[in-house]
Amino acid sequence: MVDVTGHLGMALLFAAPAWIVWGRRAALGFTGFALLTAMLPDTDLILQGFLPVTHHGVTHTVVFVVMMSILAGVFAARWLTAWLNAHRWIRSTEIAAETVFIFATTGLVVGGTSHLFADILSAPDIAAPLEPLWPFYREPIIVDVIYYDSPIWNFGLIAVAIGLHLVLARYRSYPLDTRYRIGNRTGGDSDTTRRAAGDQFE
Template structure:
């Protein structure tokens, strides 16, 4: 495992493709969602005071990250869609709640997965190894190339990630054209009202 700095840096690296997929404004939002779950698996450190859980146990599994992200994505779609549509900074005619669900859930999953990936690269140095594919595969997965207290890895990860984001932020090519595109990037009214089937309710 790396420290918090390293985990945030890894989450930033995982979120970097959002600049190409969604463009500038949406990429910032997507990165924010990823950062929100960058430390999600370490909630086991808090839960240890209330529940019989161990560090690098169930919260450090793919199934936990995915389920928690889906639940949070449902919450975002239900309660944040109207806020996004009312926010002038987003500049979209209307964003469907299904789009908010996909956007939020994908960002949160990437953030959580980045944490698992960083821990696989560094455990076990001061913590037990991960079994990220539990309960489908019950053996630890260990790479162990990073040491927890290494300033080169921790600060290097976040410095490299910030640098990559700054480079991508200056990239002016249009984002990919998908049904989950957010905002009218072309200025020709492409951000039209979605069909009723695209509502997530």
């Protein structure tokens, strides 16, 4: 495992494609969801005081991350859809609950998965190796190229990630036209039409 700084940096790296997929404003929200679950698997350190769980156990699996993300996504779709449609910052009144669910759940899965990936790169050093694909594959997956306390890796990850986000934020592009876009669509393929659609995210 890397420390908290490294995990946040890895989550930022995993969330970086959101600038292309979702557009500028939505990318910030997507990144926020990813950061929320960047430390989710380490809830086992808290649960150890109440439940018979071990560190790098069940909470460090893709199944756990996906299940928790889906539950949180359902909550977001139920309670955030109306708020997002009414928020001036979003500039849209057409966001469906399905879109909010996909948006939130994907962001949360990205954050949690980034944590597992970082731990695979660094365990075992001071903690047990992971079995991230349990119960489908019950063997540990070990790469072990990062040491937990390495400032180069931990601060390097977050520095590179922040730099990448700044570069993508400055690059003027338009989000992909998918059914899960955040913002009103406009028809046509002209530059004027595409700019109008892109401006909703700026």
